[in-house]
Amino acid sequence: MTTDRAILLVEDNEDDVFLMKRALKGARVINPLFVVDDGQEAVDYLGGAGKFSDRGNYPLPAVVFLDLKLPLISGHEVLAWIRRRKEFESLVVIVLTSSNEASDLSRCYSLGANSYIVKPPSPEQLDDLAKAFKWYWLEYNQFKDN
């Protein structure tokens, strides 16, 4: 069981942030959760730019929840940026989007997404997703040591 590895949520919609946080809390995910609300900030966080250079307060995450439709830099571009970097090749990126367009799906997988999840339409389904995430990614999945 992994509890100390950080999770980065890249999401510009406050409501989705609130609901996601609530769902994860409901599923008893206690890992440190960091939230950035645009693509540029996500890149800054991962690249350790500015205040994010302080890895004590902003640790590198083991899992990134990535929305696609983001201000400044789109989720696709953030994903491409991550996969261009050798140090992030094993970073788990889970695309969490409201788009179920076939074009988005195929593009994200070709860019190197580990998983693609359409945002659940109902709160119950979001709760189920949070539980499934914890069970699969935090209990069974083996992360590469940073």
Next chain:
Amino acid sequence: MAQLQTSIKKRVRAVILSASVIVLLVTAAAFVTYEAFAFRAQLVRDLSTLAAVIADNSAATLAFDNRAVAEDILAALRAEPDIVAAALYDREGRVFAKYPSTLETSMLPARLESDGYRFIEGAVILFMPVTQEQKPIGTLYLQSSFRRLYEQFWLYGTIVTAVLFGSLALAFILSTLLQKRISDPILALTQAAQTVSQRGDYSVRAPKLTEDELGILTDAFNRMLSETQENQRHLAEQARLLDLSTDAIIVRDMQNTIVFWNRGAEEIYGWTRAEALGKVKAELLYTEFPEPLEQIIGTLQRDNRWAGDLIQTRRDGARIHVSTRWVLDHDARGNPARVLITDNEITVRKQAEELMKSEARRLDALVEQRTVRLQETIGELEAFSYSISHDMRAPLRAMQGYAKALLADYKDRLDPDAMQYLDRISRSANRLDSLIQDVLAYSRVAKGEIGLHPVNLEALIEDILSTRPEFQAPQAHILVEKPLHRVLGHEAYLTQCLTNLLGNAVKFVPVGVVPDVRVRSERLDGKVRLWFEDNGVGIDPSHHERIFQIFGQVYPEKKYGGTGIGLAIVRKAVQRMNGEVGVESGLDKGSRFWLILNEVKYDN
């Protein structure tokens, strides 16, 4: 003509006269030559005889040295006027006696020459031995002048000249008579030939004046004329037939010179036959060839024919298109001799073709342009549906999420009414979400066929009205006149259509006016027309087409809200259900939107 006549007459006469002159001259020359020789021989003979007599007579005078007798004997020579000098020499060669006695001794030969005669200038001299009893005792010298000869020659010359002129006069008279017999038939032939060549009249005939070779020639000439006349008639007939052709029929020789030009050619090109003959065709008509001329000539030589389309210029300067066919004709020895050209004007056809081509190009361009516009529209639609799927569903999730969170987290502090409201919020959000999903599904399947099923409009409208407060009193009065006829449609599409139309009906009203909407249906020959009549702001007729276009909003979004796509979706959905949509409205007069859909037949 007159000149020619003179010429042939003169020539015949000249031939006869010069022949006569030559014959006369040769004859006279021969005669004179003969006479000269004969006279000289006679002279020598006479002189020798005379000398022999004198020598014989004077032998005694020499022997007896009787100079006076010798002088007398010599003096007898007076009877011979031609004897201009004579002398008797003794044995030692001294002059013994001389004649005439007054003659200076120096005029006599200084010394004796050998016996015999000799011609000197203008005279003949003779030395003869004087003998007595076979022994030479002296020499006789005689000199005879040619005076008599000259006199005779002069006489002959006069006779010959007289004969010559007499003969010439005779020859002239004869030749005048004779030349007519030769030159007249020739002149007649000449005249006939000239008539033919100048007037092209092959019907003339040369009169036959003699039965000799000229007669045969005249016959042959006339026969040739007959044949030519027949050929000419035949050719004229053929040319007349060729003239009947509306195609231009042209013959050119191997120097490109036009040798035949029919009436069709005159009509097509405007150049008369007389103007065209002898010209070079391509130069006369400024021909533009479809391929290099060398290539055309190559084809012509290889295949003996060539066909193609040319652009040529008429006499009036107009450019015309012709379809042309060339055939190479050979002479009897198999060498290329001429080209038969048949031109057919196709300007109108070409212009029609050009017009069709340009029209086709224009249509292609139009299709291209429309396709681009269509693709842009499709692109807009795709962007729109992407936007919907992303942006519009997010607030719905939030609504559902917060409603559930409230129900979960504040369960013990909410009364049953509040719980019910939260439930309604949650269900409405669900409905809206599924509607959005339906529309997205619709936009995805818009290209393909959709299944149509009977739809109960009454139930559908009830459902729509019950879930939306803005369709309910007191916000709005919506009256549904039952029964509504059952239609063949797609439920999600119809929900979309009705929601949009009712939504517009209650949205576009003047401030402070309560929307009043009436929904009713009528049957139209196997179809159902559904009316939505409102008391709204109405739409100016000039906008009736625009409002059905995507983002064809007429009213500012700030005032009434909306995406400007509602009616576009309605039209698209109705089209997919094989129906129609339209509006009857005027500004400030309310709107009457209608849908026409296929009716469901109950016996099916």
